[in-house]
Amino acid sequence: MLENNTTEWTKESIRSLRLRLGWSRSDLARRLKCSIEQVEMWEDGQHLEVTFRGELEIILRQAEACCDEVKYTPACENELDRSALEQVEFSRVKEDLE
Structure with missing residues (x-):
C-alpha cells in the first residue's frame, strides 16, 4: 500500500476515476x-475506509501513466474504421446482396 496518499477521495473523485x-x-x-455495495456507498458519499485509499x-497512478493511450485509442480506432470502409467496394457488396 502507498504511504503519503495525496488524493482526497470524495464521492466525485471515486466515480470519476x-x-x-x-x-x-x-x-x-x-x-x-x-x-x-461498498463502491455504491462511497459513490453516495459515505466514508472510504483507509484500507482502500492506497489501492485507489x-x-x-496507473490511469495517469497510460493517460495518452486511453485518450487517443478511440480516435485511432475511428480512423482505422474509416480507413477500412474506404477499402470496401460498396458496388460489389450491393451486387452480392441483390
Missing part, C-alpha cells in the same frame, strides 16, 4: 476486492 477507466462498479469492486491511489 471509475468512469475514466470505463469500469462498472462491479469492475472496481473486483479490483479492490470489496463488494459492489495505485489505480489512479
Whole structure:
C-alpha cells in the first residue's frame, strides 16, 4: 500500500476515476476486492475506509501513466474504421446482396 496518499477521495473523485477507466462498479469492486455495495456507498458519499485509499491511489497512478493511450485509442480506432470502409467496394457488396 502507498504511504503519503495525496488524493482526497470524495464521492466525485471515486466515480470519476471509475468512469475514466470505463469500469462498472462491479469492475472496481473486483479490483479492490470489496463488494459492489461498498463502491455504491462511497459513490453516495459515505466514508472510504483507509484500507482502500492506497489501492485507489495505485489505480489512479496507473490511469495517469497510460493517460495518452486511453485518450487517443478511440480516435485511432475511428480512423482505422474509416480507413477500412474506404477499402470496401460498396458496388460489389450491393451486387452480392441483390
